[in-house]
Amino acid sequence: MTIQDAGAARPAGRPRSEKAEKAILEATLDLIGEGMGISELSIEAIAARAGVGKTTIYRRWSNKEDLVVDALATLKAPVPPLAGESVRDDLVTLLDQMRDESGHVRTKCVMNIALSESDRYPHLFEKFRKIAIEPRRAAMRQVLERGMASGELRSTLEIELAMAILTGTMVWFTKWGDTSDRGPELAEGIVDQVLAGIAP
Amino acid sequence: MTIQDAGAARPAGRPRSEKAEKAILEATLDLIGEGMGISELSIEAIAARAGVGKTTIYRRWSNKEDLVVDALATLKAPVPPLAGESVRDDLVTLLDQMRDESGHVRTKCVMNIALSESDRYPHLFEKFRKIAIEPRRAAMRQVLERGMASGELRSTLEIELAMAILTGTMVWFTKWGDTSDRGPELAEGIVDQVLAGIAP
Structure with missing residues (x-):
């Protein structure tokens, strides 16, 4: 049972139950945020941190993986609004959100899990x-397609490759570069370099 | 004590000791290769897998981290030889080695550790x-500097940014793209696209 199912099945106005759910999700994120890997994470530890019994957790989630997915999903901000005027500016907005999010400890842990545990927990x-x-x-993808149609990008562009270049570069910086004192100029630098190419 | 120190301190020709060392490094890689994180890895488990006593390990490595570093380092192939004729071709060679290595299960695990546990084990x-x-x-870096000098690359290139673009894109593909049935044409595609830029 996922949290959404639980929400749908539950009659309105059971604040104690909602409070417990929130505490469970928060406890899960706390533990992951402290660097705990998924295999180390136990329902016992989550229950203890949330101050609820294990059965309270099992009533809502049938297994640890579903709980972790729901907890991780609460961390992701929605796609940022795009001005839709310049392809370059919209790409900067998308990449800058990645940089901005990477500054939060919890998002870092989500990234680590997405990077390292995807083979283990497909x-x-x-x-x-x-x-x-x-x-x-x-x-x-939409922004790139718009750019190909408008002539702002090469009409022969391989979209998947362009997405890998833009995203991969920002992921690289958030993992191994120092983004702590960098603002939106990092996203601008990446986008402009990828647009122009490194050849003369 | 690292393995290098041990090697230097030990009189020549103690094959039993060398065999034990190799077994310990292999056991460490086996366990990591099976998906074990560094925190889960114990000297006990490594000793059991290698068929040696814990003291045999502690005689060579004072702690788990040093042992893991030595084990991981044995996996990395040396920098591939570069023809030195075309900057484009040398960049393809460097990126293609990354793709090639990513196909090995053990290297995947090394990558995962480098990606996810760097915050935890700085x-x-x-x-x-x-x-x-x-x-x-x-x-x-040397290849890019050569290209700036020869005119194959923009003379105003930001080298660190160009390195992040090239490396980050290949890391992205090895982690989230499907590189299993791709050969050197992936590295070629990335390098050519990064050289030319995505703008018309």
Whole structure:
């Protein structure tokens, strides 16, 4: 049972239950945020941190993976609004949100899980991809298609490759570069360099 | 004590000891290759897998992190030889090695650790960076500098940004794209697109 199902099935106005749910999700994020991997995470530890019994958790989630997906999904901000005037500016907006989010400790842990545990928990990662990653990829794909139609981008562009270049570069910076004292100029620098190319 | 120190301190020709060392490094890689995170990895488990006593391990490595660094370092192939004729071709060679290595299960696990556990084990990651990552970065930096000097690349290029674009894109593909049935044409596609830019 996922949290959405639970919400749909439950009669309106049971604040104690909602409070418990929130505490469980928060406890899960706390533990992940402290660096705990999914395999180390236990329903026992989550229950203890949330101050609820294990049965309270099992009433809502049939397994740990579903709980982790729901907890991770609460962290992802919606796709940012795009001005839709310049392809360059919209790409900067999309990339700058990635940089901005990477500054939060919890988002860092989500990234770590997405990066490292996807082989080990393919089911979990698949759900997370659908809920949290695909909407952003769809937004970027749309911007690139618009640019190809408008002439702002090469009409022969390989969209998947362009998306990998833009996203991969920002992921690289958020993981191994120092983004702590960098503002939106990082996203601008990446987009402009990728637009212009490194050849003369 | 690292394995290098041990090697230097030990009189020549103690095959039993060398065999034990190799078994310990292999056992460490086996366990990591099976998806075990560094925090889950224990000297006990490594000793059991290697068929040696814990003291045999502690005689060579004073702690788990040093042992893991030495084990990971054995996996990294040396920087590939570069023809030095065309900047484009040398960049393809460097990126294609990344793709090629990513196909090995053990290297995947190393990547996962480098990606996810660097916040948790900064000391380990720092050593690994020095031994295994920096030599490759230095090679790529040299190729880019050569290109700026020869006119194959823009003379105003921001080298760190160009390196992040090239490396980040290939890392993205090895993690989230499907590289299993792709050959060197992936590296070629990335390099050509980054050289030319996505604008018309």
